[in-house]
Amino acid sequence: MKFCTGCGSKVIRRITVNEDRERSVCPHCDTVFYSNPKVIVGCLAHHQDRVLLCQRAIEPGKGLWTLPAGFMEDGESTAEGAARETWEEARARVDNMHLYRVIDAPTINQVYILYRCVVVNGDFGVGLESKDAGLYMKSEIPWDELAFSSVSEILRQFYLDLSTGAFPVKAFTLEHVDQFITGDVIGSTASTC
Numbered sequence: 001m002k003f004c005t006g007c008g009s010k011v012i013r014r015i016t017v018n019e020d021r022e023r024s025v026c027p028h029c030d031t032v033f034y035s036n037p038k039v040i041v042g043c044l045a046h047h048q049d050r051v052l053l054c055q056r057a058i059e060p061g062k063g064l065w066t067l068p069a070g071f072m073e074d075g076e077s078t079a080e081g082a083a084r085e086t087w088e089e090a091r092a093r094v095d096n097m098h099l100y101r102v103i104d105a106p107t108i109n110q111v112y113i114l115y116r117c118v119v120v121n122g123d124f125g126v127g128l129e130s131k132d133a134g135l136y137m138k139s140e141i142p143w144d145e146l147a148f149s150s151v152s153e154i155l156r157q158f159y160l161d162l163s164t165g166a167f168p169v170k171a172f173t174l175e176h177v178d179q180f181i182t183g184d185v186i187g188s189t190a191s192t193c
Contacts, residue, residue, distance in 0.1 A: 001024045001033050001035075004026035004028065004029060004031055004033075005031075005033075006026065006029055006031050007026060007028050007029045007031075009026050009027065009028035009029070010027075011024045011025065011026055011027075011033065012024075012025055012026075012027055013025070016032055023035075035109070036109075037106075037109045037110055037111050038071055038072075038109060038110050038111070039071070039072040039078070039081075039110075039111050039113065040069055040070060040071055040072070040110055040111070040112045040113070041069060041070070041071075041072045041078050041079075041081035041082040041085060041112075041113050041114075041115075042067050042068055042069020042070070042082050042085055042086070042112070042113075042114050042115070043067065043068055043069070043082045043083070043085070043086045043094055043097070043114065043115050043116075043117050044067055044100055044101075044114055044115070044116050044117070044154065044155075044158055045067075045068065045086055045090075045092060045094050045117050045118070045119045046116075046117075046118065046119065046135075046158075047118065047119040047122035047135050048122075049137060049138070049162060050122075050135035050136055050137050051067075051135065051136055051138075051141065051155060051158065052067070052068065052086070052090055052092055052119055052124060052133065052134075052135055052136075053065045053066065053067065053133065053134060053136055053141070053142075054066060054067070054068050054089045054090050054126075054127070054129075054130040054132070054133045055130055055131040055132040055133065056129070056130065056131070056147055057128075057129055057130050057131045058129050060147065061147025061148065063131065064145050064146060064147035065141075065142050065145050065146050065147060066146065066147040066148060066151050067114070067151055067154070068085050068086040068088075068089040068090045068092075068127075069082070069085055069089075069112070069114070070085040070088070070089070070129075078113045078115075079097050079115060082094075082097070082113070082114070082115045082117075083097065083115075083117075086117075087127070088127045088128065088129065089127040089129050089130050089133070090124045090125065090126070090127055090130065090133040091123075091124055091125030091126065091127055091133070092119045092120070092123060092124040092125070092133075093119070093120040093123070094115075094117040094118060094119060094120065095117060095118050095120050096117055096118045097115045097116070097117040098115060098116045098117065098167065098169075099113070099114075099115060099116075099169050100114050100115055100116035100158075100167065100169060100170075101113075101114040101154060101169070101170055101171070101172075102114075102169070102170075102171040102172075103150065103171070103172055103173075103174060104171070104172070104173040104174070105173075105174045106173065107174070107175070114154065116158070116167055119135065122135060138155075138159050141155060150174070157170070
């Protein structure tokens with residue numbers, strides 16, 4: 001942030017009263033500007049043993065496959081946002097939503113919240129941010145064409161969970177942004193809730 005949105009003065013960085021870290025502050029009107037992580041919400045939506053994937057029509061990962069997800073909007077819960085994103089990207093309605101994964105990505109100031117849910121009637125389509133969408137059995141998933149290795153790992157975990165019938169909620173931290181985009185979640189800090 002370079003300028004105050006209230007008075008237009010140039011913003012400076014300083015530690016404010018009752019704070020323990022630098023913030024962007026307007027020296028003219030004393031407005032403090034907070035920068036907080038973005039929340040990304042999505043669904044691991046399935047119909048029986050098939051998982052819903054979208055082929056991305058936008059960057060990052062244009063042309064590659066992923067789970068439907070996107071930025072949370074004002075005025076919605078995380079579950080509502082995940083359901084909305086699934087509709088927007090894959091024209092699928094979802095039901096029976098359960099928290100499944102929480103992924104902290106502090107190096108890029110993002111938090112990912114993923115719900116496990118059911119695709120209503122197995123119906124889906126292609127949304128504006130997708131080139132294609134489909135319901136895939138484990139053997140049909142385009143493993144070499146997934147946009148993010150973390151999605152690959154989550155899908156592997158889902159199929160292990162599906163085989164046992166237990167779906168524990170897990171949280172993990174990606175120590176480096178490349179773990180989300182090109183690396184692997186193995187070796188990141190993980191916990192089961």
